[in-house]
Amino acid sequence: MTAANRPPQPARRPASRPPRCSELPELDLRVWHDSSSRPQFAEQLSDIAHRSGFCYLTGHGITQQRSTKLLGLARRFFALPEEQRLAVEHINSPHFRGYTPAGRELTSGRMDWREPFDIGRERPALPLRPGDPSWRRLTGPNQWPAELPELRPAMLELLEELQGIGSTLLSALAVGLDMHEDLFTEWFGHQAHTRLKLLHYPSRPLPDHEQGAGTHKDYGFLSMVIQDSQGGLQIADEQAGWIDVTPRSGRLVVNLGEMLALYRRRALAKDVGVSPDGTGPRPARPQTAGRAVIGGASGMRRRRLTHV
Template sequence: MTASLPILDLARLDAGETERKTFLEDLRRAARDVGFFYLVGHGIPPSQIAGVQALARRFFALPAEEKRAVAMVNSPHFRGYNAAGAEITRGRADWREQFDIGAERAALPRESGAPAWTRLQGPNLWPAALPGLRVGLLAWQEAVTGVGIRLLEAFALALGQPADAFAPIYAGAPNQHIKIIRYPGREATPDDQGVGAHKDSGFLTLLVQDGEGGLEVADVNSGWIAARPVEGAFVVNVGELLELASNGYLRSTIHRVVTPRAGRNRLSVAFFLGARHDATVPLLDLPADLAAQAWGPASDPDNPLFREVGRNYLKGRLRSHPDVAAAHYTDLLDTEARAA
């Protein structure tokens, strides 16, 4: 039975050929057997981690009207603030308040015949009452993107590919998504669902937790593994893009967050690294020994996976944020268009 997540030290990647080889083997094993691991040796200083957590706390301490001024329902690009209960996972409300940003890029022009996912690109919403949030979160985005790309290169090597195997589908405009999140204690929640059981849709997720637990990882043997906080470490998990590209050799694992007990709160900062919206996920030509163990990606019939990145990402956003969908995507809300 797996009792805890493995811990991997990214510094081993640059510690000589022998250490590099064993790190890649450990990375491949962790990503296949569990799909989650702790990452240390990533190079981001504790002061920067503490700084982004402090910024998140300052945001959530703002008056409700200041947060509502940057509500996600005002953004066709799915950026901004959601109060607890606004986001949906598997048909049920997630009990967390959160603030989402992406890469700071101009909106694309609305052209006749353009794919619907082109509407996803656009500017972030920023609270006027906390101007430092923009500077801090964009700096965090840049730093964690660098760690994520190093990990992607390591995954490519671990799968017998050139280090830049994934670069053609992220170079120039990777999908960079930050979500700062506060989970209220259980006395304020209708049930214990902080976030319902789900998989992540991108390449990788890198998560910073505070000292409050709650993240749980599905395991076929033990039910759920508690991803207990480890100071200075990211919790990293494999997303569906890597599962698709590796034909199911790598594992995108179901996970959930249980709300804290009464009188406590949980704070986390999640970074999701994905491919460009205009990309199509390739099927890697794995070495024969790995290919023999690739069983194909798992796909939920009610939530099918598409290799077209923008199509897949938009589908998830529309399902998770019905208020944004109703405000900005009414032309897509028939049953067939939801899968487009």
């Protein structure tokens, strides 16, 4: 990329040590939709980006009643007989969509004990010719269980809704970074590779195995998580250590990710994690049966999910 076509860089803030974080701040998206208070919302979101990288979000339009129904639908998928889940296994899809059995994923060399179901925007597969970039295979259709036909329309509707919420947040963040509001919208547009991930964290396989999802950073720009009541998500703070992200009714958990950090050339991404069944620290994103969580969009600071 030449200097002529390199994206404009936001103004740098003076380096400062983030303050100790003991709980997540909360933003109300309705503040952004009020033109008189847009600057206030943008400044708050920018401040979060330079500090914890996480927040609770209200005013997004997804009611708690609807979240409960969506989590229940996710639980119904993970409760299907194993052969029906394996019929839509991730390895059958050249577009990286579908179900992955527990124990197939590793983080930092250790087994994650979770079952993901990956969903993308429903599009025809792109033709692939020799020499084409490998990212073209990301576009394509999803896999859906025939035994649960209502899963497809509910999750595709949610995916598009989260895409809209994410685009709004990125517009606000651009303003907070002293850039023009449409900066990120112009980058992504309708071709954005938005992903939705349903996650089930079964009971731990061994008494001492507490890693639902090991310590990691999400790679994308932005993540949004719908938690169930059991929780399990934790984020790392340099001074406070691991902090529980307590589920709150009607709230999305928003996290800014590594790709955004690379653009910003600052550490805007926290560590995260999750735990499986209730006795230890925890893992992150959608959970069911043991619990169900729904995660949308992409990106996150360091986190983990341990069994609870």
